[in-house]
Each structure stands twice: as structure tokens, then as C-alpha cells.
Amino acid sequence: MSSEFSRTLSLLRQEKGVSQRAAAGELGISQALLSHYENGIREPGLRFVVRACDYYGVSADFILGRTLSREGNMLTEQDILDAAEPKSTLRGSVLATLQSKLLSGAVGVLFELLGKLGDKTLINAAAAYLGSAVYQLYRHLYRSSGANEGYFALDPAAWELGLADADRKLSQVRYAEALRELKAKKAEFPDLSSPAINAAYPGRCQSLTQVLSTTDARLVAFSREKK
Structure with a gap:
């Protein structure tokens, strides 16, 4: 089991x-x-x-x-929004476990798709981008906990100036450039249609779909607020 x-x-x-x-x-x-x-x-x-x-x-x-849903169905955007509320039954370690499953499943599918392209620069750029995000979130947590920041080699002042943000942006640029080069070389990209993804990654595809749809909805709402 x-x-x-x-x-x-x-x-x-x-x-x-x-x-x-x-x-x-x-x-x-x-x-x-x-x-x-x-x-x-x-x-x-x-x-x-x-x-x-x-x-x-x-x-x-x-x-x-x-599955990530207690009822056996895929979590909806509203489920995740509700889960963040203080009075929700989904909180603490349970909520953390659910969110971890969502992200690990989505990232797993992403890297398997990138692996099909066989481009080292592309894969390393994606890993650097995500690694920098984890680094930044963990360092914020580490500092807030009062732990000794000497654990990190990067000077706190450099980190506070947004070096991790810059590193992530540079990784994104390298990622996009690698994709452009592959496209110019007429590389064979994997089929990303919903039926193909569902067939290739049963179970995990719902994590990818959920992360994409929830983030997309959040960004759309944010863009409307700025207008």
C-alpha cells in the first residue's frame, strides 16, 4: 500500500x-x-x-x-481558495500535504515533458528557476524563525536587493531561448493536447491541470484589478 x-x-x-x-x-x-x-x-x-x-x-x-480531493474529485480553484481560510477544515499539515502533492505532481509532469526534448540547457534552466524560488521562500522562513543566517553563503544584503529574483528571471530567459533554438531546429515537441497529457500521465495530469488553472485564474483576477 x-x-x-x-x-x-x-x-x-x-x-x-x-x-x-x-x-x-x-x-x-x-x-x-x-x-x-x-x-x-x-x-x-x-x-x-x-x-x-x-x-x-x-x-x-x-x-x-x-486524489487531492476528499470527495474523490479534482480540487477546484474555489476549494484551494477556501482551504486558505482560517476556519477551513483544510489547514496546517493537511493543507501543506495537499499543496505539496499538487506542485510535485505538476513539476513531475513538466520535467518528464522536458526530458523528451533532451536539451540539457532547457532542463537546467527550468531547474534553476524553480530552485531559486524554493531558495527564496525557504530563506524567508529561515530568517523569520530566528535561525542563524550564516547558514547561507550569500550575503543577506545581496539577497535583500533581489538577487534571487534576478537569478530566476535570467533562468527564465535561458529557458525561453533554449525553446526558441529547439523550435528553429524543428525539434519534435511532445503532444500537449489534453487527451495526450491525460493518457500519458493518468492521475498526475490533474495536478498539472489544477496548478495551471488556479494560477491562470489568479493572474486574470490580478490583471483586472490593475485596470
């Missing part, structure tokens, strides 16, 4: 705010056995999975890590 199951099972119990002993009692098993399930030491049978779905009010696909 997927390791996603044990992690999701534990997160759902924590979100519900019940102890392992209480949850085990409601689910009709011992606390020790539930602990084994939550830590991935043992795999449960189908009957337990069904009981857990009923107890936590989620779909089997969700608890098994096959």
Missing part, C-alpha cells in the same frame, strides 16, 4: 483532534495496531480502509493518496 496512506491516516486523526487511543476505539482496533498503520509498519485490510473513510468522512481515493 502507498506510503501516502499511513501519512494521510495520521494527519486526518490529528486534524480531527482525537487521540490515537480514541480513534482506535472508534475504528474497532487496538491502539497498537492503529499506531502500526499510521507509521507504515503494517498494511490494513480493505475493511479497515472503508471504516477509516467513514470515520474521517473522506473518499478511499483520498485516503490512499490517489
Whole structure:
């Protein structure tokens, strides 16, 4: 069984705010056995999975890590917007897990498509762009936590001037240039039509679609605000 199951099972119990002993009692098993399930030491049978779905009010696909929606469907833009609200049931570690799944799935599809083009410059530029974004977000978190910023070699003053932003923009330029060169060489690009993507990446394609549609909607709203 997927390791996603044990992690999701534990997160759902924590979100519900019940102890392992209480949850085990409601689910009709011992606390020790539930602990084994939550830590991935043992795999449960189908009957337990069904009981857990009923107890936590989620779909089997969700608890098994096959979908990002509790009801078994793809998350909508509004689902994600609602999840960011303080009173939403999707919050904290559960929300972080869902967002992580969305992004990791989308990035995985992107790099597999880039790999089909076989261009080292293109792949490295994409990796540099995303790596710089992660660096910047993590460094903000690191600084806010009060940790020693000497961990980073880049001087704080240089970072504060937007060096990471500049690096990301340069990576984007290199990425676009590599694509132009491939197009000029009449390289064979992968089929990016919806049917082709759905067929090639079943399951993960919904992560890519969701990230693209949610971001697109956010940018459209932002562009309208500026008019």
C-alpha cells in the first residue's frame, strides 16, 4: 500500500483532534495496531480502509493518496481558495500535504515533458528557476524563525536587493531561448493536447491541470484589478 496512506491516516486523526487511543476505539482496533498503520509498519485490510473513510468522512481515493480531493474529485480553484481560510477544515499539515502533492505532481509532469526534448540547457534552466524560488521562500522562513543566517553563503544584503529574483528571471530567459533554438531546429515537441497529457500521465495530469488553472485564474483576477 502507498506510503501516502499511513501519512494521510495520521494527519486526518490529528486534524480531527482525537487521540490515537480514541480513534482506535472508534475504528474497532487496538491502539497498537492503529499506531502500526499510521507509521507504515503494517498494511490494513480493505475493511479497515472503508471504516477509516467513514470515520474521517473522506473518499478511499483520498485516503490512499490517489486524489487531492476528499470527495474523490479534482480540487477546484474555489476549494484551494477556501482551504486558505482560517476556519477551513483544510489547514496546517493537511493543507501543506495537499499543496505539496499538487506542485510535485505538476513539476513531475513538466520535467518528464522536458526530458523528451533532451536539451540539457532547457532542463537546467527550468531547474534553476524553480530552485531559486524554493531558495527564496525557504530563506524567508529561515530568517523569520530566528535561525542563524550564516547558514547561507550569500550575503543577506545581496539577497535583500533581489538577487534571487534576478537569478530566476535570467533562468527564465535561458529557458525561453533554449525553446526558441529547439523550435528553429524543428525539434519534435511532445503532444500537449489534453487527451495526450491525460493518457500519458493518468492521475498526475490533474495536478498539472489544477496548478495551471488556479494560477491562470489568479493572474486574470490580478490583471483586472490593475485596470
